[in-house]
Amino acid sequence: MPVKQIKQINDNTYLGRWALTETSLELQVHPQLPVPLVLPEIITHEKRKAEWLASRILAYQLLQKFTSDFYLLVNNENGQPFFKNCACQLSISHTQNEVAVLVSQGYSVGIDIERIQPKVLRVKDKFLSLTERQTLNDDIVNLTIAWSAKETLYKLYGKKNITFSENLRLFPYYLADSGTIEAFIQTSAFHEKYTVLFKLENDTVLTYCLHKPA
Incomplete structure:
Protein backbone atom coordinates (compact mmCIF):
# COMPACT_ATOMS: atom_id res chain seq x y z
CA MET A 1 0.00 0.00 0.00
CA TYR A 107 -24.28 9.29 4.43
CA SER A 108 -23.70 8.46 8.07
CA VAL A 109 -20.34 6.69 8.25
CA GLY A 110 -18.20 4.46 10.43
CA ILE A 111 -14.70 3.09 9.86
CA ASP A 112 -12.27 0.90 11.78
CA ILE A 113 -8.83 -0.56 11.17
CA GLU A 114 -7.28 -3.35 13.27
CA ARG A 115 -4.13 -5.45 13.29
CA ILE A 116 -4.75 -9.21 13.24
CA GLN A 117 -3.32 -10.39 16.55
CA PRO A 118 -3.92 -13.35 18.91
CA LYS A 119 -4.93 -11.00 21.74
CA VAL A 120 -8.42 -10.82 20.21
CA LEU A 121 -8.96 -14.32 21.64
CA ARG A 122 -8.81 -12.88 25.16
CA VAL A 123 -11.67 -10.45 24.61
CA LYS A 124 -13.96 -12.38 22.25
CA ASP A 125 -16.52 -13.12 24.99
CA LYS A 126 -16.93 -9.40 25.61
CA PHE A 127 -17.97 -8.46 22.08
CA LEU A 128 -19.55 -11.60 20.58
CA SER A 129 -22.93 -13.14 21.24
CA LEU A 130 -23.09 -16.88 21.96
CA THR A 131 -24.28 -17.56 18.40
CA GLU A 132 -21.44 -15.49 16.94
CA ARG A 133 -18.86 -17.29 19.08
CA GLN A 134 -20.14 -20.66 17.89
CA THR A 135 -19.94 -19.53 14.26
CA LEU A 136 -16.52 -17.87 14.38
CA ASN A 137 -14.80 -20.32 16.74
CA ASP A 138 -11.23 -19.26 17.57
CA ASP A 139 -10.12 -18.12 14.13
CA ILE A 140 -8.23 -14.88 14.82
CA VAL A 141 -8.86 -13.47 11.33
CA ASN A 142 -12.61 -13.96 11.64
CA LEU A 143 -12.58 -12.65 15.20
CA THR A 144 -10.68 -9.54 14.16
CA ILE A 145 -13.10 -8.90 11.29
CA ALA A 146 -16.02 -9.25 13.71
CA TRP A 147 -14.41 -6.96 16.29
CA SER A 148 -13.62 -4.35 13.63
CA ALA A 149 -17.12 -4.57 12.12
CA LYS A 150 -18.68 -3.93 15.51
CA GLU A 151 -16.33 -1.00 16.14
CA THR A 152 -17.47 0.44 12.82
CA LEU A 153 -21.14 0.01 13.78
CA TYR A 154 -20.51 1.60 17.17
CA LYS A 155 -18.91 4.65 15.56
CA LEU A 156 -21.69 4.95 13.01
CA TYR A 157 -24.36 4.74 15.72
CA GLY A 158 -22.52 7.46 17.60
CA LYS A 159 -24.00 6.95 21.04
CA LYS A 160 -22.77 5.38 24.24
CA ASN A 161 -24.49 2.78 26.44
CA ILE A 162 -24.07 0.06 23.81
CA THR A 163 -23.15 -3.53 24.69
CA PHE A 164 -21.26 -5.04 21.76
CA SER A 165 -22.36 -8.63 22.44
CA GLU A 166 -26.04 -7.73 22.81
CA ASN A 167 -26.81 -4.60 20.78
CA LEU A 168 -24.48 -5.10 17.79
CA ARG A 169 -25.14 -8.32 15.88
CA LEU A 170 -23.53 -9.83 12.81
CA PHE A 171 -25.05 -12.37 10.44
CA PRO A 172 -22.79 -15.20 9.17
CA TYR A 173 -20.53 -14.13 6.31
CA TYR A 174 -18.08 -15.67 3.85
CA LEU A 175 -14.41 -15.18 4.69
CA ALA A 176 -12.45 -13.75 1.76
CA ASP A 177 -9.90 -11.02 1.10
CA SER A 178 -12.82 -8.62 0.88
CA GLY A 179 -16.56 -8.85 1.30
CA THR A 180 -19.64 -7.65 3.14
CA ILE A 181 -21.31 -8.45 6.44
CA GLU A 182 -25.00 -7.95 7.09
CA ALA A 183 -25.55 -6.61 10.58
CA PHE A 184 -28.01 -4.80 12.80
CA ILE A 185 -28.03 -2.49 15.78
CA GLN A 186 -30.81 -3.10 18.26
CA THR A 187 -31.63 -1.38 21.54
CA SER A 188 -34.88 -0.97 23.45
CA ALA A 189 -35.63 2.14 21.37
CA PHE A 190 -33.81 1.49 18.09
CA HIS A 191 -33.48 -1.17 15.39
CA GLU A 192 -31.72 -0.79 12.05
CA LYS A 193 -29.98 -3.04 9.52
CA TYR A 194 -26.58 -2.23 8.01
CA THR A 195 -24.07 -3.60 5.53
CA VAL A 196 -20.44 -3.49 6.68
CA LEU A 197 -17.69 -3.84 4.09
CA PHE A 198 -14.40 -5.49 5.04
CA LYS A 199 -10.98 -5.80 3.42
CA LEU A 200 -7.97 -7.89 4.47
CA GLU A 201 -4.52 -6.59 3.59
CA ASN A 202 -1.38 -8.24 4.96
CA ASP A 203 -1.95 -8.33 8.75
CA THR A 204 -4.66 -5.66 8.80
CA VAL A 205 -8.46 -5.63 8.71
CA LEU A 206 -10.30 -2.56 7.44
CA THR A 207 -14.07 -2.26 7.85
CA TYR A 208 -16.42 0.57 7.02
CA CYS A 209 -20.12 1.27 6.64
CA LEU A 210 -22.20 3.89 4.84
CA HIS A 211 -25.81 4.43 5.81
CA LYS A 212 -28.32 6.74 4.20
CA PRO A 213 -30.36 8.44 6.93
CA ALA A 214 -34.11 7.90 6.61
Missing part, protein backbone atom coordinates in the same frame (compact mmCIF):
# COMPACT_ATOMS: atom_id res chain seq x y z
CA PRO A 2 1.31 3.49 -0.77
CA VAL A 3 2.22 5.68 2.18
CA LYS A 4 -1.00 7.59 1.55
CA GLN A 5 -3.97 6.25 -0.39
CA ILE A 6 -7.22 8.05 -1.21
CA LYS A 7 -10.09 6.12 -2.78
CA GLN A 8 -13.47 7.30 -4.01
CA ILE A 9 -16.16 4.97 -2.66
CA ASN A 10 -19.08 6.65 -4.45
CA ASP A 11 -20.03 10.12 -5.69
CA ASN A 12 -20.43 11.32 -2.11
CA THR A 13 -17.77 9.41 -0.15
CA TYR A 14 -13.98 9.23 0.04
CA LEU A 15 -11.79 6.88 2.07
CA GLY A 16 -8.20 7.68 2.99
CA ARG A 17 -5.44 5.51 4.47
CA TRP A 18 -2.00 6.59 5.62
CA ALA A 19 0.86 4.27 6.61
CA LEU A 20 2.81 6.58 8.89
CA THR A 21 6.54 7.12 8.63
CA GLU A 22 6.50 10.73 9.86
CA THR A 23 7.11 11.93 13.41
CA SER A 24 4.68 14.16 15.25
CA LEU A 25 7.07 17.11 14.85
CA GLU A 26 7.11 16.61 11.08
CA LEU A 27 3.32 16.34 10.99
CA GLN A 28 2.84 19.56 12.98
CA VAL A 29 4.39 21.47 10.07
CA HIS A 30 2.90 19.32 7.31
CA PRO A 31 2.07 21.42 4.21
CA GLN A 32 -1.46 19.98 4.01
CA LEU A 33 -2.36 20.98 7.55
CA PRO A 34 -4.74 23.94 7.06
CA VAL A 35 -4.29 25.43 10.54
CA PRO A 36 -1.89 24.79 13.44
CA LEU A 37 -3.23 22.05 15.70
CA VAL A 38 -2.82 21.79 19.45
CA LEU A 39 -2.37 18.20 20.61
CA PRO A 40 -4.70 17.20 23.45
CA GLU A 41 -2.77 17.01 26.72
CA ILE A 42 -4.07 13.49 27.31
CA ILE A 43 -2.02 12.25 24.32
CA THR A 44 1.56 11.77 25.54
CA HIS A 45 3.05 8.89 23.52
CA GLU A 46 4.85 9.77 20.30
CA LYS A 47 3.02 7.13 18.24
CA ARG A 48 -0.39 8.37 19.37
CA LYS A 49 0.60 11.98 18.71
CA ALA A 50 1.57 11.10 15.13
CA GLU A 51 -1.63 9.12 14.56
CA TRP A 52 -3.80 11.95 15.93
CA LEU A 53 -2.15 14.56 13.74
CA ALA A 54 -2.17 12.37 10.63
CA SER A 55 -5.86 11.58 11.04
CA ARG A 56 -6.66 15.32 11.10
CA ILE A 57 -4.47 16.07 8.10
CA LEU A 58 -6.10 13.24 6.15
CA ALA A 59 -9.61 14.31 7.23
CA TYR A 60 -9.03 17.85 5.97
CA GLN A 61 -7.58 16.50 2.74
CA LEU A 62 -10.71 14.42 2.14
CA LEU A 63 -12.96 17.34 3.06
CA GLN A 64 -11.42 19.31 0.19
CA LYS A 65 -13.05 16.82 -2.18
CA PHE A 66 -16.36 18.46 -1.25
CA THR A 67 -15.56 22.06 -0.36
CA SER A 68 -12.70 24.54 -0.29
CA ASP A 69 -14.12 26.10 2.88
CA PHE A 70 -12.49 25.44 6.24
CA TYR A 71 -14.48 23.75 9.01
CA LEU A 72 -13.16 23.16 12.49
CA LEU A 73 -12.74 19.47 13.38
CA VAL A 74 -13.92 18.87 16.95
CA ASN A 75 -15.39 16.08 19.10
CA ASN A 76 -19.00 15.89 20.24
CA GLU A 77 -20.20 14.99 23.74
CA ASN A 78 -19.74 11.28 22.95
CA GLY A 79 -16.15 11.76 21.78
CA GLN A 80 -17.02 11.39 18.10
CA PRO A 81 -15.15 13.69 15.66
CA PHE A 82 -17.14 15.98 13.38
CA PHE A 83 -16.71 19.08 11.23
CA LYS A 84 -18.45 21.92 13.04
CA ASN A 85 -21.30 23.50 11.02
CA CYS A 86 -20.55 21.25 8.03
CA ALA A 87 -22.88 18.79 6.30
CA CYS A 88 -20.09 16.26 5.72
CA GLN A 89 -19.87 13.27 8.05
CA LEU A 90 -16.61 11.59 9.01
CA SER A 91 -15.16 8.69 10.95
CA ILE A 92 -11.55 8.11 12.04
CA SER A 93 -9.56 5.04 13.08
CA HIS A 94 -5.91 4.22 13.70
CA THR A 95 -3.79 1.22 14.63
CA GLN A 96 -0.02 0.83 15.01
CA ASN A 97 1.18 3.62 12.72
CA GLU A 98 -1.69 3.44 10.26
CA VAL A 99 -4.63 5.81 10.00
CA ALA A 100 -7.94 5.43 8.14
CA VAL A 101 -10.52 8.18 7.57
CA LEU A 102 -13.93 8.15 5.87
CA VAL A 103 -15.66 11.38 4.82
CA SER A 104 -19.08 11.53 3.18
CA GLN A 105 -21.75 13.99 2.19
CA GLY A 106 -25.20 12.47 2.57
Whole structure:
Protein backbone atom coordinates (compact mmCIF):
# COMPACT_ATOMS: atom_id res chain seq x y z
CA MET A 1 0.00 0.00 0.00
CA PRO A 2 1.31 3.49 -0.77
CA VAL A 3 2.22 5.68 2.18
CA LYS A 4 -1.00 7.59 1.55
CA GLN A 5 -3.97 6.25 -0.39
CA ILE A 6 -7.22 8.05 -1.21
CA LYS A 7 -10.09 6.12 -2.78
CA GLN A 8 -13.47 7.30 -4.01
CA ILE A 9 -16.16 4.97 -2.66
CA ASN A 10 -19.08 6.65 -4.45
CA ASP A 11 -20.03 10.12 -5.69
CA ASN A 12 -20.43 11.32 -2.11
CA THR A 13 -17.77 9.41 -0.15
CA TYR A 14 -13.98 9.23 0.04
CA LEU A 15 -11.79 6.88 2.07
CA GLY A 16 -8.20 7.68 2.99
CA ARG A 17 -5.44 5.51 4.47
CA TRP A 18 -2.00 6.59 5.62
CA ALA A 19 0.86 4.27 6.61
CA LEU A 20 2.81 6.58 8.89
CA THR A 21 6.54 7.12 8.63
CA GLU A 22 6.50 10.73 9.86
CA THR A 23 7.11 11.93 13.41
CA SER A 24 4.68 14.16 15.25
CA LEU A 25 7.07 17.11 14.85
CA GLU A 26 7.11 16.61 11.08
CA LEU A 27 3.32 16.34 10.99
CA GLN A 28 2.84 19.56 12.98
CA VAL A 29 4.39 21.47 10.07
CA HIS A 30 2.90 19.32 7.31
CA PRO A 31 2.07 21.42 4.21
CA GLN A 32 -1.46 19.98 4.01
CA LEU A 33 -2.36 20.98 7.55
CA PRO A 34 -4.74 23.94 7.06
CA VAL A 35 -4.29 25.43 10.54
CA PRO A 36 -1.89 24.79 13.44
CA LEU A 37 -3.23 22.05 15.70
CA VAL A 38 -2.82 21.79 19.45
CA LEU A 39 -2.37 18.20 20.61
CA PRO A 40 -4.70 17.20 23.45
CA GLU A 41 -2.77 17.01 26.72
CA ILE A 42 -4.07 13.49 27.31
CA ILE A 43 -2.02 12.25 24.32
CA THR A 44 1.56 11.77 25.54
CA HIS A 45 3.05 8.89 23.52
CA GLU A 46 4.85 9.77 20.30
CA LYS A 47 3.02 7.13 18.24
CA ARG A 48 -0.39 8.37 19.37
CA LYS A 49 0.60 11.98 18.71
CA ALA A 50 1.57 11.10 15.13
CA GLU A 51 -1.63 9.12 14.56
CA TRP A 52 -3.80 11.95 15.93
CA LEU A 53 -2.15 14.56 13.74
CA ALA A 54 -2.17 12.37 10.63
CA SER A 55 -5.86 11.58 11.04
CA ARG A 56 -6.66 15.32 11.10
CA ILE A 57 -4.47 16.07 8.10
CA LEU A 58 -6.10 13.24 6.15
CA ALA A 59 -9.61 14.31 7.23
CA TYR A 60 -9.03 17.85 5.97
CA GLN A 61 -7.58 16.50 2.74
CA LEU A 62 -10.71 14.42 2.14
CA LEU A 63 -12.96 17.34 3.06
CA GLN A 64 -11.42 19.31 0.19
CA LYS A 65 -13.05 16.82 -2.18
CA PHE A 66 -16.36 18.46 -1.25
CA THR A 67 -15.56 22.06 -0.36
CA SER A 68 -12.70 24.54 -0.29
CA ASP A 69 -14.12 26.10 2.88
CA PHE A 70 -12.49 25.44 6.24
CA TYR A 71 -14.48 23.75 9.01
CA LEU A 72 -13.16 23.16 12.49
CA LEU A 73 -12.74 19.47 13.38
CA VAL A 74 -13.92 18.87 16.95
CA ASN A 75 -15.39 16.08 19.10
CA ASN A 76 -19.00 15.89 20.24
CA GLU A 77 -20.20 14.99 23.74
CA ASN A 78 -19.74 11.28 22.95
CA GLY A 79 -16.15 11.76 21.78
CA GLN A 80 -17.02 11.39 18.10
CA PRO A 81 -15.15 13.69 15.66
CA PHE A 82 -17.14 15.98 13.38
CA PHE A 83 -16.71 19.08 11.23
CA LYS A 84 -18.45 21.92 13.04
CA ASN A 85 -21.30 23.50 11.02
CA CYS A 86 -20.55 21.25 8.03
CA ALA A 87 -22.88 18.79 6.30
CA CYS A 88 -20.09 16.26 5.72
CA GLN A 89 -19.87 13.27 8.05
CA LEU A 90 -16.61 11.59 9.01
CA SER A 91 -15.16 8.69 10.95
CA ILE A 92 -11.55 8.11 12.04
CA SER A 93 -9.56 5.04 13.08
CA HIS A 94 -5.91 4.22 13.70
CA THR A 95 -3.79 1.22 14.63
CA GLN A 96 -0.02 0.83 15.01
CA ASN A 97 1.18 3.62 12.72
CA GLU A 98 -1.69 3.44 10.26
CA VAL A 99 -4.63 5.81 10.00
CA ALA A 100 -7.94 5.43 8.14
CA VAL A 101 -10.52 8.18 7.57
CA LEU A 102 -13.93 8.15 5.87
CA VAL A 103 -15.66 11.38 4.82
CA SER A 104 -19.08 11.53 3.18
CA GLN A 105 -21.75 13.99 2.19
CA GLY A 106 -25.20 12.47 2.57
CA TYR A 107 -24.28 9.29 4.43
CA SER A 108 -23.70 8.46 8.07
CA VAL A 109 -20.34 6.69 8.25
CA GLY A 110 -18.20 4.46 10.43
CA ILE A 111 -14.70 3.09 9.86
CA ASP A 112 -12.27 0.90 11.78
CA ILE A 113 -8.83 -0.56 11.17
CA GLU A 114 -7.28 -3.35 13.27
CA ARG A 115 -4.13 -5.45 13.29
CA ILE A 116 -4.75 -9.21 13.24
CA GLN A 117 -3.32 -10.39 16.55
CA PRO A 118 -3.92 -13.35 18.91
CA LYS A 119 -4.93 -11.00 21.74
CA VAL A 120 -8.42 -10.82 20.21
CA LEU A 121 -8.96 -14.32 21.64
CA ARG A 122 -8.81 -12.88 25.16
CA VAL A 123 -11.67 -10.45 24.61
CA LYS A 124 -13.96 -12.38 22.25
CA ASP A 125 -16.52 -13.12 24.99
CA LYS A 126 -16.93 -9.40 25.61
CA PHE A 127 -17.97 -8.46 22.08
CA LEU A 128 -19.55 -11.60 20.58
CA SER A 129 -22.93 -13.14 21.24
CA LEU A 130 -23.09 -16.88 21.96
CA THR A 131 -24.28 -17.56 18.40
CA GLU A 132 -21.44 -15.49 16.94
CA ARG A 133 -18.86 -17.29 19.08
CA GLN A 134 -20.14 -20.66 17.89
CA THR A 135 -19.94 -19.53 14.26
CA LEU A 136 -16.52 -17.87 14.38
CA ASN A 137 -14.80 -20.32 16.74
CA ASP A 138 -11.23 -19.26 17.57
CA ASP A 139 -10.12 -18.12 14.13
CA ILE A 140 -8.23 -14.88 14.82
CA VAL A 141 -8.86 -13.47 11.33
CA ASN A 142 -12.61 -13.96 11.64
CA LEU A 143 -12.58 -12.65 15.20
CA THR A 144 -10.68 -9.54 14.16
CA ILE A 145 -13.10 -8.90 11.29
CA ALA A 146 -16.02 -9.25 13.71
CA TRP A 147 -14.41 -6.96 16.29
CA SER A 148 -13.62 -4.35 13.63
CA ALA A 149 -17.12 -4.57 12.12
CA LYS A 150 -18.68 -3.93 15.51
CA GLU A 151 -16.33 -1.00 16.14
CA THR A 152 -17.47 0.44 12.82
CA LEU A 153 -21.14 0.01 13.78
CA TYR A 154 -20.51 1.60 17.17
CA LYS A 155 -18.91 4.65 15.56
CA LEU A 156 -21.69 4.95 13.01
CA TYR A 157 -24.36 4.74 15.72
CA GLY A 158 -22.52 7.46 17.60
CA LYS A 159 -24.00 6.95 21.04
CA LYS A 160 -22.77 5.38 24.24
CA ASN A 161 -24.49 2.78 26.44
CA ILE A 162 -24.07 0.06 23.81
CA THR A 163 -23.15 -3.53 24.69
CA PHE A 164 -21.26 -5.04 21.76
CA SER A 165 -22.36 -8.63 22.44
CA GLU A 166 -26.04 -7.73 22.81
CA ASN A 167 -26.81 -4.60 20.78
CA LEU A 168 -24.48 -5.10 17.79
CA ARG A 169 -25.14 -8.32 15.88
CA LEU A 170 -23.53 -9.83 12.81
CA PHE A 171 -25.05 -12.37 10.44
CA PRO A 172 -22.79 -15.20 9.17
CA TYR A 173 -20.53 -14.13 6.31
CA TYR A 174 -18.08 -15.67 3.85
CA LEU A 175 -14.41 -15.18 4.69
CA ALA A 176 -12.45 -13.75 1.76
CA ASP A 177 -9.90 -11.02 1.10
CA SER A 178 -12.82 -8.62 0.88
CA GLY A 179 -16.56 -8.85 1.30
CA THR A 180 -19.64 -7.65 3.14
CA ILE A 181 -21.31 -8.45 6.44
CA GLU A 182 -25.00 -7.95 7.09
CA ALA A 183 -25.55 -6.61 10.58
CA PHE A 184 -28.01 -4.80 12.80
CA ILE A 185 -28.03 -2.49 15.78
CA GLN A 186 -30.81 -3.10 18.26
CA THR A 187 -31.63 -1.38 21.54
CA SER A 188 -34.88 -0.97 23.45
CA ALA A 189 -35.63 2.14 21.37
CA PHE A 190 -33.81 1.49 18.09
CA HIS A 191 -33.48 -1.17 15.39
CA GLU A 192 -31.72 -0.79 12.05
CA LYS A 193 -29.98 -3.04 9.52
CA TYR A 194 -26.58 -2.23 8.01
CA THR A 195 -24.07 -3.60 5.53
CA VAL A 196 -20.44 -3.49 6.68
CA LEU A 197 -17.69 -3.84 4.09
CA PHE A 198 -14.40 -5.49 5.04
CA LYS A 199 -10.98 -5.80 3.42
CA LEU A 200 -7.97 -7.89 4.47
CA GLU A 201 -4.52 -6.59 3.59
CA ASN A 202 -1.38 -8.24 4.96
CA ASP A 203 -1.95 -8.33 8.75
CA THR A 204 -4.66 -5.66 8.80
CA VAL A 205 -8.46 -5.63 8.71
CA LEU A 206 -10.30 -2.56 7.44
CA THR A 207 -14.07 -2.26 7.85
CA TYR A 208 -16.42 0.57 7.02
CA CYS A 209 -20.12 1.27 6.64
CA LEU A 210 -22.20 3.89 4.84
CA HIS A 211 -25.81 4.43 5.81
CA LYS A 212 -28.32 6.74 4.20
CA PRO A 213 -30.36 8.44 6.93
CA ALA A 214 -34.11 7.90 6.61
